[in-house]
Amino acid sequence: MIDVHHITKRYGQHTAIDRVTFSVAKGEVLAFLGPNGAGKTTTMRILTCFMPATEGTATVAGFDCADQPLEVKRRIGYLPETPPVYQELTVDEYLRFVGRLRGLSGPMLTDAMGREVERLGLGAVQHRLIGNLSRGYRQRVGLAQALLHDPPVLILDEPTVGLDPKQIIEIRELIKSLAGSHSVILSTHILPEATAVCQRVVIINGGRIVAEDTPDRLSARLRHSEKIALTLSRPPGDVEAHLKQVTGVQHVHANGPPGHFLLESELGHDIREDVARLAVSKHWGLLELKSISMTLEDVFLKLTRHEEGLAQPADVASDRVVVNVDTRESPS
Amino acid sequence: MTPVSTILSKELRSHFVSPVVYVVGSVFLLIVGLLAYLYIVFTGAQAIQLMQVQGQAQINLNDLVFRNLFSSIRFVLLIILPILTMRLFAEEKKLRTFELLMTSPIGLHEIVAGKFMSVFVLFLGLLGLTTLIPLTLSLFSDFDWYPVLTGYLGLALLGALFLSVGVLASALTENQVVAAFVSFGLLLLLWLLAGLGSLLGDSTAGQVVSYLSFMEHYDHLVRGLIDTKDLVYFVTALILMLFLTHRVIDSTRWK
Secondary structure, three states, X not given: OEEEEEEEEEEOOEEEEEEEEEEEOOOOEEEEEOOOOOOHXXXXXXXXOOOOOOEEEEEEOOEEOOOOHHHHHHOEEEEOOOOOOOOXXXXXXXXXXXXXXXXXXXXXXXXXXXXXXXXOOOHHHOOOEHHHOOHHHHHHHHHHHHHOOOOOEEEEXXXXXXXXXXXXXXXXXXXXXXXXXXXXXXXXXXXXXXXXXXXXXXXXXXXXEEEEEOHHHHHHHHOOOXXXXXXXXXXXXXXXXXXXXXXXXXXXXXXXXXXXXXXXXXXXXXXXXXXXXXXXXXXXXXXXXXXXXXXXXXXXHHHHHOHHHHOOOOOOOOOOOOOOOOOOOOOO | OOHHHHHHHHHHHHHHHOHHHHHHHHHHHHHHHHHHHHHHHHHHHHHHHHHHHXXXXXXXXXXXXXXXXXXXXXXXXXXXXXXXXXXXXXXXHHOOOHHHHHOOOOOHHHHHHHHHHHHHHHHHHHHHHHOHHHHHHHHHOOOOHHHHHHHHHHHHHHHHHHHHHHHHHHHHOOXXXXXXXXXXXXXXXXXXXXXXXXXXXXXXXXXXXXHHOOHHHHHHHHOOOOOHHHHHHHHHHHHHHHHHHHHHHHHHOOO
């Protein structure tokens, strides 16, 4: 549905994105992940024909963004970073205006407006001026605008910014419900969002794609060791030396408050049973023992701080970036 | 609805909820009304003087009231129309709504045309209200309607030109104040070309420079002369400004 091939965008001397290549299949939801200034918005603006790429080609539904912008624009719903709303219009007037811009009229326009007002919960504010609405409502009006003409491709630049947690969940559900019938690209720097709604993640940093895969596989690929969190109520002074004796344990770190430890072992080597037996036999007061899988957050930090991380995934030993692992359990 | 009329009706809606239009409209009507009043009173005083000296007076309202009024309105338009046009593109760029327009399946020329037409319609409305002046005068006196009508044609064309310069200025920046001042400056420059032209005299250069200014073209219409040359001037200048606006917006996409 979307094919981006080697696009580069330069602003004078500054290269915003550098030979970015990726594609999105029909019905797929792709997350564009990256720190601020990584080139997410630039890529989206090229795809929506807001501006042309310096080099490379981008096609949407088979139409080239540079050569057939009108055909591309007809098939795209776009929510920019700042919701493009007119403060002096009411929600109804605004949606009618946008619908007409996209070529809707008569009963089709009325139906589409009704559908989006319903879908985004705008019924209560339909006749209010957008200038008087809260940030969250404006964001939802922006989303309604993008969905209004039921485009096959949706490009959403940080769609959940400014929403409260309940609304965020609703919007994520909405995006998930669009998967299958719509191709969606959404940019975000909120990682759980990418894990929650996307089938595939593209991580972009400094204008270049540094990783592209499913959220699960990305964390798996970057995990260089198994990590175990251990909590003891009565650890003796030499507990770290004892723990290192267990077969497979490579490193033992004190982890936060006294009694909390982080154990690293070889990949594919489950040390939990041995550690538990040791702790119980020595009466250390075993309180907790759990394995930690790398969250997408860790992957992200690792990739954007240390880009060569993915270059030699096989070479585990040479790549000892210490990642701030929190003890959050990942869904896996 | 066509794309142009969609843009046009949205812009008109935005104009009418903005205080700017009401302030600009009131100031324009107030000043034009005041000018008309002054010229009429002045003419009346002259008539009374002539009556006292000669026992009778033949006053030409066309020369004494309307030509003066039409000349003065130029100044008012020069100052007031940039205020009407300044927000057209500058505000959209500032508030990022421009991304919506530019990613909608309509042509840039349609956006430019719709926006220009919205301010032109407003201006024609204001101009329409000023016709109360000749209509009221016609109740009490006789004058030749023909130069008044060509004067109004001149005003409409002059206004269209001023507005198109304002549209161009608004496309150049995202700051409304800058847009207003740029169009004000450009219009003043066009005005002063007439002075430069007469300074250069009857040489080819002088004629060319004079032709570029709107002054002589407008004067012809105010005096009741409809010359194709003048109409061509206004129409080509208008198209050129709107074309430049299109190019300016299109080129900013590449930066």
